[in-house]
Amino acid sequence: MTVLDSSSATASSQVFEALKRDLIRGQFKAGEKLAISSLKSHYQVGLSPLREALNRLSAYGLLEQVNQRGFRVPAMRLEELDDIANLRSQLECMALTQAFQNGDAEWESLLVAAHHRLRRADEKPEQIEEWEQAHLRFHRALLAACGSSWLLRFIEQLHDQFDRYRRMAPPNPEVRRQLDAQHGELVEYALNRDISGGRALLDDHIRLSHDVARGCCDV
Structure with missing residues (x-):
């Protein structure tokens, strides 16, 4: 159960973030129609802020509106995943170029620190959520100096959509080791x-993760 702030605007933002996190984690099944009454009880929120959050999540692409009467979790579609991965590669490589051109010593320090925290999280494989957060922060740090808030916003949305697929796919320890090694290589390219x-390397990193994520459409 998630207890939220009582003010409508704050509660709407909080339930948006909580529901977004749970949708990406796969707490709801693909194609599942969401029961408003159950959501109100689980997130301890009123109808108005809940509906506002659901509408925002629909616009964000993590929910689908059903005949303007309800909401359901989108199906896992291989063609959609392929499209997301392709766009991720294009936009993130664009942002990486700008970040490498604009980055200063502070950016380098933040990137190295983010990679250090990710390496520490790698040492605790049982702490999945800790690793997921460290992984997200690393990729944010890598591109943070690109200078375009709009570009970073689009990348964040694509990353969330991609992670919904990736986290539902069967684990692949060998590919995971390759991806983890690539994080360190990306830092070296950034510093140089x-x-x-x-x-x-970033394109290969996304493609490799994409190959793993495609497994969610086979289960």
Whole structure:
């Protein structure tokens, strides 16, 4: 049960974030129609802020509106995942180029620190959510100096959509080890301002993760 702030605006924002997190984690099944009464009870929120949050999640792409009468979790569609991965590669490589060009010493320090926390999280495989948060922060730090808030906003939305698929796919320890190693290589490319090498590796990183995520459409 999630207890939220009583003010409508704050409660709506809080339930939006809580529901978004649970949708990405796979707490609701693909195709599942959400019961408003159950959501009100689980998130301890009133009808008005809940509906506002559900409408926002529908606009965000993590829910679908059903005949303007309810909401359901989108199905897992392979063609959609392929599209998301392709757009991620294009936009994140664009942001990486700009970040490598604009990044300063503070950005480098934040990136190195984010990678250190991710490495520490790698040492505790049982703490899945800790790793997920460290992983998200690392990728944010990598692109943070790109200078475009709109570009980062689009990337964040695509990353959330992609993670909904990835987290529902069967684990692949061998690929996970490759992806973890690539994080360190991305830091080296960033520190050396090697744009071509960084772009190639980031594209491969996304494609490799994409191959794993495609497994969710086979289960």
